[in-house]
Amino acid sequence: MISLTSPVETWAHDVPAGVKLAALSAATVGLFALQNPIWLGVALVCAGAIVLSGGLRFARAAARSLRILIPFLALIAVWHGVTGQIEAGLVVALRLLTALTLANFVTMTTRLTDMVAVAAFLLSPLRRFGLSTRAFELSIALVVRFTPAIAQKGGLLAEAWRARAARRVGWQIVMPLAAIALDDADHVADALRARGGLDQTP
């Protein structure tokens, strides 16, 4: 559920990342304290209203990235239906949905750089022990940058396969894809080196 920062600007884009993350933590703790499905329902409606405040287009994008939760929610419903604990099931499902709606809202309205800056701040005590948080910051950015890129290259390889084969795309493209990923890693290393590598001039 890494929905990238939404290009649709909302009011929440201007709220500092630290404030949003703190509010999100508080809200999540609060959700776990609530046991009553009615109050959890109210919480979900509130979360929905917050998302809608970003506009219809924004809300639709948010709903789309939450869609992958449907199978989990269905599983919870079936399980609790079978065991007869309808209310407990409702509580779990509502809590999960509300918490993730809020988390998704924060991801969509916070630039990655700001998110990472907060994480780096929280990790800053580690620096006293000589651990670099910078490598950590960079690796998050790299994951977000290269996950779609590698997925896309897999797609291109599959296409090159289909252009010349009637059979379904086979496991044979795994090796070339791995080679491409390694090659990409080489290039990133170069790109990093071209701009000063991991060590930052103070």
Add this chain to the structure above:
Amino acid sequence: MLEDVSVRLGDVDVLSAISLRMQERRVGIVGRNGSGKTTLARIIAGLQAPTRGSARIDGDDMARDRKSALRAVGILFQNPDHQIIFPTVDEEIAFGLMQLGHDRDAAARETSAILSRFGKSGWHGAATHSLSQGQKQLVCLMAVLAMRPRLIVLDEPYSGLDIPTRMQLVRYVDAVEASVVQITHDPDHVRAFDRVIWLDEGSVRMDGPTDEVLAAFEAQMTAWGQDDDLSDLAG
């Protein structure tokens, strides 16, 4: 600037004993595919240490002294996908600035400044992987220019771009204040440059005023075009 540079990769001599001193504002490097142009670009930018010799800018060794190299030279890779490290345009541009020691706020300010200088303020926060090839190339150029190096190395910046995109990018490159070393296999791209160096099989085949070098280069390319050297395997 380059002193007796040789590069050996595996058991191939990719560059052999190249010595060059460049002071011109615009220098073109031409040569066929595989002549060693990209390797030379990497040497100039200090991304790779030569097997022998050294690449220096104003006395600093580019491969050894990376700190000075950052302020001296910026490089635009042949393929922008190999250059872009970050998921968004802002982060890509701000990274280099923070590497130079700017804090987050200063880097953000400079990033906005360069985006608006290029009339691209609308690109704030845009995802890099969804940009077109020409747009990616421009992001890379802005990211390099933001660091204000004295020299910029461009490795075939216009290959794969359509004519209007190329013309627009050329305008941006022409306006660059820093010195430019541009690598290309297309003589038209460096027609207006001050000096052209022709690289052939890892050596300097010719070096001098643009008109003379390009005339000889084009004559030779046409002659080779009529041969069949595609059948020759390297090594």
